[in-house]
Amino acid sequence: MQDSRFTLEDQVVLISGGSQGLGKQFAAKYYRETVNSKIILVSRGAEKLISAVDEITGGKVDAKRLDFDVEWSERDRIGYIPCDLSDRKDVARLFDVLAAKKIELSQVLACAGGSTPKLFRDLTDVELEAGVKMNYLTVLFLSHKVAQRFPRCHLVLFSSETSFFPFIGYAQYAPLKGSVKSLTSILRQEMPEMRISCVYPGNFDSEGYAVEETTKPSITKEIEGASALISCEECCNRIVRWLHRGYDDITVDFIGWVLMSTDMGLNKHNNRSFLWFVQLLIGTFANFLIVPIYMLFCSSNIKKWHKNQDKGLLKKLQAPEQAQ
Numbered sequence: 001m002q003d004s005r006f007t008l009e010d011q012v013v014l015i016s017g018g019s020q021g022l023g024k025q026f027a028a029k030y031y032r033e034t035v036n037s038k039i040i041l042v043s044r045g046a047e048k049l050i051s052a053v054d055e056i057t058g059g060k061v062d063a064k065r066l067d068f069d070v071e072w073s074e075r076d077r078i079g080y081i082p083c084d085l086s087d088r089k090d091v092a093r094l095f096d097v098l099a100a101k102k103i104e105l106s107q108v109l110a111c112a113g114g115s116t117p118k119l120f121r122d123l124t125d126v127e128l129e130a131g132v133k134m135n136y137l138t139v140l141f142l143s144h145k146v147a148q149r150f151p152r153c154h155l156v157l158f159s160s161e162t163s164f165f166p167f168i169g170y171a172q173y174a175p176l177k178g179s180v181k182s183l184t185s186i187l188r189q190e191m192p193e194m195r196i197s198c199v200y201p202g203n204f205d206s207e208g209y210a211v212e213e214t215t216k217p218s219i220t221k222e223i224e225g226a227s228a229l230i231s232c233e234e235c236c237n238r239i240v241r242w243l244h245r246g247y248d249d250i251t252v253d254f255i256g257w258v259l260m261s262t263d264m265g266l267n268k269h270n271n272r273s274f275l276w277f278v279q280l281l282i283g284t285f286a287n288f289l290i291v292p293i294y295m296l297f298c299s300s301n302i303k304k305w306h307k308n309q310d311k312g313l314l315k316k317l318q319a320p321e322q323a324q
């Protein structure tokens, strides 16, 4: 646990992925529940950013696009900057704009990310590349600039429960969320003065989630069924509550906490997560007894699923019209 208390008030917060889903939810929370905090939304699409600002402010404030030639005054509370955070030049420009406007970030929430769940073979190379860019490069370049320019800033990174348990359907996504987890550990050792939190959400209902559901294989849905879908608002509130209580390795549902306990590894043996010592004990016990049984059950379900897929394929080949 770090000493710097997390509050929503009196902050200058940059939220990546702020145009929709969890990022927008966070932005709305800062806007509605504080008087002084300033919010900067960043994502690629300018139109989505404008409508997010309109929605958050109830259309009462003109959505201000921050740039070198734009006035940013003491009274401004919310602004947006369109930026592809996976493009290092775009990120450098974003930070130059902040410097030109003398904006000192005190918190950064790296919410940008998303997945295209499909079997590895069915993914295109474009989708694979998008997974790396969206889930890893956005985090990497943003964290890097924050570390260099705002060494006192509280950095909040967003990984996923899939980083504790990577499973079928998430080849385009889970490895990158695992990378975010790994990066978190290294940054904490290199910059002990910086508060760095990492959130590992389970399923929550966002625009991105709705899209991923359309391509998600049934076996993926079956396995992740253990993480009950919660609303974006609930997810955001739970994260804020944990951050406020001083925790930095954050899960938002019980199964997430259990999964984290099986993955304490060489970097989580400290007091950054809720009941970390209990997690250590439960994790040791679970890894010893429950995980092997679960994995037997899981592998057998996956095998069954593959068999059914093959049967379906065979039927289609034999009688393509009827199988439609």
Ligand SMILES: NC(=O)C1=CN([C@@H]2O[C@H](COP(=O)(O)OP(=O)(O)OC[C@H]3O[C@@H](n4cnc5c(N)ncnc54)[C@H](OP(=O)(O)O)[C@@H]3O)[C@@H](O)[C@H]2O)C=CC1
Pocket (backbone or CB within 6 Å): 016, 017, 018, 019, 020, 021, 022, 023, 042, 043, 044, 045, 046, 048, 083, 084, 085, 086, 110, 111, 112, 113, 114, 115, 133, 134, 138, 158, 159, 160, 161, 200, 201, 202, 203, 204, 205, 206, 207, 208, 209
């Ligand atoms: N929803 C879920 O069930 C879960 C989500 N998570 C993670 O939580 C975070 C928030 O998820 P969610 O609210 O569902 O996300 P959404 O998919 O709803 O929104 C993603 C946001 O990221 C932005 N974005 C994507 N690529 C870039 C880029 N290259 N540069 C800048 N912005 C970008 C998008 O805007 P634009 O396209 O305009 O750039 C959008 O604002 C993500 O990191 C996600 O992986 C983790 C576990 C579960």
Ligand SMILES: CCCCCCCCCCCCCCCC(=O)[C@@H](N)CO
Pocket (backbone or CB within 6 Å): 114, 115, 160, 161, 162, 165, 201, 202, 203, 204, 209, 212, 223, 224, 225, 226, 227, 255, 258, 262, 286, 290, 291, 294
């Ligand atoms: C002790 C052994 C217990 C084993 C239980 C296993 C249950 C696994 C549940 C995993 C849920 C993962 C949700 C991922 C959400 C996500 O990241 C996507 N929505 C992408 O956006």
